[in-house]
Amino acid sequence: MLFPTLDFGLFFLAAFAIIWAVSGSNEWRKILLLLGSWVFYGAWDWRFVALLIASAFLNWGAARLIYAADTRGTQKTVVTLGVIANLGILGFFKYYDFFLEQLGVLLGSWGMARDLPLMQIVLPVGVSFFTFQGMSYLIDVYRGRVRAAGLLDITLLMSFFPHLVAGPIVRASDLLPQFEKTPRLNRDMIAMALLLIVWGLFKKAVVASELSVNLVDPVFFDPAAHSSLDLLLAAYGYAVQIYCDFSAYSDMAIGIAALFGYRFPRNFNQPYRAQSLQDFWRRWHISLSSWLRDYLYIGLGGNRGGLFGQCRNILITMLLGGFWHGAKWTFLIWGGLHGGVQVIETLWRKAGLPGLPKLLAILVTFHIVTLGWIFFRADTFDGAISFIGGMAGGDWRNTMTTPLLAGLMVLGMAFHFTPPGLAQGVALRLRLMPAWALGLLTAVAIIVIDAMRYEGVAPFIYYQF
Known part of the structure; x- marks a missing residue:
């Protein structure tokens, strides 16, 4: 369901x-x-x-x-x-x-x-x-x-x-x-819950589904049949899709639980603003990353055992975190990439070397994460290598990406960079509305989203895990 x-x-x-x-x-x-x-x-x-x-x-x-x-x-x-x-x-x-x-x-x-x-x-x-x-x-x-x-x-x-x-x-x-x-239900909880549900529904049904069906899925299915530009745009498109898809589920889950009177912890905090891979994992799928930290990384010894032990524990944690996502070598490679870069970051920091300027650090981190998403999304290792090789050269003029798809990618990133206080501000205004008006507004929003969305609803990406 x-x-x-x-x-x-x-x-x-x-x-x-x-x-x-x-x-x-x-x-x-x-x-x-x-x-x-x-x-x-x-x-x-x-x-x-x-x-x-x-x-x-x-x-x-x-x-x-x-x-x-x-x-x-x-x-x-x-x-x-x-x-x-x-x-x-x-x-x-x-x-x-x-x-x-x-x-x-x-x-x-x-x-x-x-x-x-x-x-x-x-x-x-x-x-x-x-x-x-x-x-x-x-x-x-x-x-x-x-x-x-x-x-x-x-x-x-x-x-x-x-x-x-x-x-x-x-x-x-x-x-x-x-x-x-x-549990008790108050107007603040109801307003924020409905906002999260509608917000999540739009991200999933309109942005993530449209990018999946009309860009990401066809390009990843047969990378050789697409131009280098489409491969690059599909890689960026998947970065937007997986964020909108998974954060949408988390938003809706938090909102639905709130309507029953229960509070769930936040699961995303603008992960593409991260200035390092370690920072990324403090912002992405927070419930999993904190679980891996508290029950696996610390269980392995954490920062104890010197620099070698710390780096070893980081790498093991991320490899097993990758393998948690599925029984495929591509998930292990994805976890190994994240773990390896975090080891480099740790060694860099321990050596006292200067960090990158903030904007450059964000751009570098985002592109490392996007490279990792290629392995995460590809069905096989060979498919991922073929995809990356196809981006390295070829046709940079022809593209199947429509203005609508490009606009959805921009919109998805705009959602990502929305100030956290904006939703709370909107919810505060919604709570002042009469109950009938809030209910009517929610129903209209859902009907509009249903009219805008691509036909059919694909399962959430994380259903497979």
Whole structure:
């Protein structure tokens, strides 16, 4: 069930009406939210609702054992087994066939080819997000940052539909305390929520979808059939598309959660303003980058172990962060590029060398990120190399890029550079409107966006992760 569809609109209106009708009972409210979240997830494939429930039971039970354990050693054993179990779920569904295929290639190169039991496993939507959420919960219980919560709260934490399939990765410490109280909805929350939903809907349905269908997808599908100029514009177009697509989902998720009375953390902060790759990861997909920092980088030793240890931990973290996105070598290369540049930045800073001027630093960082997006978007390593090679020479005069597509790229970047305070200022004005007028304005905006958007709605990019 995709956010920008009629099916989801009807589902949301029904869920919203039912949830607020029972707002006097917090337990019933959470139960109904949980059932609604399972309906939302089951609309994609009912079989995997059982996996979602099993994952919640696993993390609830492991957290209870950690909390009840009388020695630190027992707690460490339980949290280790719990993390391994979560990784087992993620590894089986996401990486089983990949590793078996690589084993087959390796055996073939040694003259030992075998028929291996490939299973063509269906990847559950959002499995990377809810397994990471489960692991962070167990680790936080082990570290004493959160208490072991009840089964209903943990199951809802991992199943809550606004963030279920594409994040943000909302941590237990952020959401569990909110579940303990009966939420209240005020005009400020409603105004900002509706603004975020409409804002996100436009970025996804108009900007990201149009760029995807009419520029990025055809050029990446067959780079050799397009001019060097189109390849360059498609690379820039994808940088705009992925920002508008993913930030749109995050905006809509934050807005939808707010309409149910819950606050999600911000997930984007103008990432293309970054002056370094390290700065980029403080601004892009903040819930994932902070997760990698707190649970992987620090777990590996962080800045301890001297300069070599720090650089090693950065590189390992980014390689695994790349591989988290999918079972393809291109994701590993993408993560390695980001990790390698961050290592260079660290060495540069430690050597006391002067930094680049601000504008130049932003331009250099943006183009390194855009180069990385080519590997992220390409289906194969050879495809990415062919794409980059095609940009190096050839036809710089002919282009399939229309003025509309060029305008959407500019508009997408304009959205990106919009001052953060602008949305808050607009929301403050919206809250002064009568309820009927705000509702009418929202409905008109959605109708206009629906009339402007490309026919059909492609899944959000991060649904595949």
